[in-house]
Amino acid sequence: MKILLSNNHLRNYNGSELHTLELASFLVEQGHAVSVAAFVLGDPMSSEFARIGIEPVSLSSADLEPEWDLVWTNQITTFASVHTQHRLRARMHIHGLLSSIAPIEALPFPSAAIGGIRQQALTLLANSPLTRRAATAAAPNTPKIRFLWNLAPEPWWGAKTTRRDRLQSVAVVSNHAPPEIAALEGLAARDGIAFRVIGRGGHDYRRITPDALIDFDAVISIGKTVNYCLAAGLPVFIYDHFGGPGWLTEANINRAESRIYSGKCTYNRRSAENIWSELRAGFAPAQAFHLSRQAWAAERYGTGQQMERLGLLDLPARAAPLLKGKATRTMVATHVVGIIRSLLPKDVVLNKTADTLVPGRSEATDDACGRRPPPSAFVRPTATAPRKGVSEETFVFLHLQKCGGTTVHELLQAHYPEDRFAVRDKSGYVDWNDVRNKPGVIVSGHTTAAYILRSAAKAQVCTVLREPEDRLLSHIYFLKSYTADHLKR
Amino acid sequence: MRVKEKSISEILDDPEIGAWLGCYYLKQLDPGFRAGSPANTDRALAFLAGCEVVGTFDDLPGFIRRVFSLLKLEPPEAIPIANSRVSLAGRRGFEPVEVKDLTTSERARLTAFCAEDRVIFERAADLAAAARPAQAPAA
Secondary structure (H helix, E strand, O other): OEEEEEEEEEOOOOHHHHHHHHHHHHHHHOOOEEEEEEEEEOOOHHHHHHHOOOOOEEOOOOOOOOEEEEEEEEHHHHHHHHHHHHOOEEEEEEEEEOOOOOHHHOOOOOHHHHHHEOHHHEEEEEOOHHHHHHHHHHOOOOOOEEEOOOOOOHHHOOOOOOOOOOOOEEEEEOOOOOHHHHOHHHHHHHOOOEEEEEOOOOOEOOOOOHHHHOOOOEEEEOOHHHHHHHHHOOOEEEEEEOEEEEEOOOOOHHHHHHOOOOOOOOOOOOOHHHHHHHHHHOHHHHHHHHHHHHHHHHHHHOHHHHHHHHOOOOOOOOOEEOEOOHHHHHHHHHHHHHHHHHHOOOOEEEOOOHHHOOOOOOOOOOOOOOOOOOOHHHEEEOOOOOOOOOOOOOEEEEOOOOOOHHHHHHHHHOOOOHHHEOOEOOOOEEOHHHHHOOOOOEEEEEOOHHHHHHHOOOOEEEEEEOOHHHHHHHHHHHHHHEOHHHHHO | OOHHHOOHHHHHHOHHHHHHHOOHHHHHHOOOOOOOOOOOHHHHHHHHHHOOEEEEHHHHHHHHHHHHHHOOOOOOOOOOOOOOHHHHOOOOOEOOOOOOOOOHHHHHHHHHHOHHHHHHHHHHHHHHHHHOOOOOOOO
């Protein structure tokens, strides 16, 4: 089969780049003719693709063949390019959703465009329930989204064959290790345990292969590396810049997996000492747990197993474009441009309208959280646009209920005279009529984004949120704890 | 409906109250939200991304430090938590009810009820984590 895989970036050892490389590698092994395209290309990933006989091409400038058996896109930018610019025909179009929070990984079309999509020719794949939930929350009538978990290719299966009774070596795999993880190096040296950080800013930066990890007794990481370690039978401690649950256990694995092993199942950050104690004390049971789970993980995350379970290579006979007409293409392009615009600082504007969207070369780099800015050809800087953070702008503290906002408001009140604040009613709701007549006023209270954008579009807005279940519970108990008369007032 | 006597599940299952309490973050943060139409996650996420400072309740001191820095104020030495159940005791109209442990089904109901807001919260937590200065390792 003739297959095109595309990803926004193919340059660094990051999640979606490696995912694309692993897919390409598997499909080449299966005898398919695989091409790869991206907006941002470079080493080391170009060299990795060269090893499997593929030279990635630029999605902006390459003249792609019009007809394929399978076109596989990741991220909204490649979807928009392939389906609104190149308008490729294929027997099947797959789109991967690889993150619940990165806007570039959002659903690449709005609800309104769904009727204009050949749904029988589209397969949407999410790598976790969290990712799927984010997509369906954005567009409730989204076509069915299936799971393709992060891949654990065959070389990982059962790769860890030697085990020790005591923890003697630890590898950290991270491109953004938080300080408390970096600080483990000193504790490891104190206790005579070998310690190595693999990733950008670490001791070395290279692709994570079984050879890179299997000599270590344990790994600290998140994301794809966890799937690798599970399939290898290598104990993995889940922790990074979002905190994390620590050792995987029968009790926490389902919840951790549902959050892509990102650490977001707990958001629990702790001190280096605490992490180190947990790591050492829990090593033996963790080793037993991983040994018991390695066959399960190979079956669940193996590339071929997942492809087969999903029937991804059982393609219909006829090739066709995914989007049915110009109106749908325009809706998709407008949707993607809207998301890209939301990613940009206020002093940057888009240089292409939705109907002439032409992505180009980019020097964009990933930030510490893996969010990717769009290709720079989407945007141009303007010298006159207002910058964020200008002090004379209206300041708004958007007080979301039951999120600690009263504490913030009272601290602000301690620093400013009463007449600097916009008037609020007894319940703390902002009176926007007052705000409109007071430049530079401090707005602190219950309000909404709609009011802010309508009345103070250039405001500096700050807000604080709470775990939604905790917030809701607090709200309910607030309602239950006041008399009806008081609530009416 | 008298909320005081109702269980969590009864409150969430009540169409009127459930609709009022549901999708709270979405409705507050979607600039295009109008009563009677569904809120839009993309718009809410975009609004959140444009905020100068986004924080989470579990790191309220960090959020307050960043807000004070934005306002060019000295960060507060102490952060007295306001509006807690203890601080509200004795206030007129406040008749606290006992906070009960949730049952497994109530917890599941709560989680399902908050699914859309969780997307917003996780983005907020991500923004807050990215803005958080490096933590000093424990001594």
